[in-house]
Amino acid sequence: MSHPVSAEERARSFGAVADVYDRARPGYPGEALDWLLPPAPLGGPADRPLRVLDLGAGTGKLTRSLVARGVDVVAVEPTPGMRETFARVLPGVDVLDGTAESIPLPDGSLDAVLMAQAWHWVDPATAAPEVARVLRPGGRLGLLWNVRDAGVDWIARLDRLLDGPGEEQLGSLAPRVGAPFGPVERYDVRWSDPVTVESLLDLTRSRSWVIALDEARREEVLADVRAQAQDRLRQVGSLALEYVARCSRATLPG
Secondary structure (H helix, E strand, O other), X not given: OOOOOOHHHHHOHHHHHHHHHHHHOOOOOHHHHHHHOOXXXXXXXXXXXXXXXXXXXXXXXXXXXXXXXXXEEEEEOOOHHHHHHHHHHOOOOOEEOOEOOEOOOOOOOEEEEEEEOOHHHOOHHHHHHHHHHHEEEEEEEEEXXXXXXXXXXXXXXXXXXXXXXXXXXXXXXXXXXOOOOOOOEEEEEEEEEEEOHHHHHHHHHOOHHHHOOOHHHHHHHHHHHHHHHHHHHHHHOOEEEEEEEEEEEEEOOO
């Protein structure tokens, strides 16, 4: 008999499928980053780049978009397998071992901390003060989730197969941050990501609740997803996942 898998075990399970995760997980729309990032660096030379932490960086899906904007990025990721993939695909960016509750960076060293697909795994009562510690006064915490748009019929049917316990769905609607940050603002960006049958199967394999399944049940889930995708492909000739990028931001006083 298999034992129940804890949230912490599921949060750290992604390292086992790091390469699949990197292939399959989508990036993030530019409009979301425009809204999340502060408009200018806080203090120091006016021409210096923003100094930003990608917290819970995984394999660097968000980091790539930040680097492309000319942002000075450092990454923190707790899972060794994810850090290994990150270091291979982004050799020019430092990736450190750490968590939201214990960030291995100096006090007041950052303009912003961004966290994608991961704040629902943390303890806000501990993480919010720790994030505040590494931010400069007036710094920003930005939280981001890609959530499939269940208002699209075929995606709603797919969701009945893909949805596990739903931490991302619930945590992204009204994320708790708390002191010492100010109020949490929310903003949604709708966007579309073209996929293939195989990349959709990889996306399924990269989900924490699927990783935790026994092999027989995992193959059943994958077979169901394949059937849904092939049916949709026959109907319209292409596949795309419609997303809502749910964005939240909070600012440190000062």
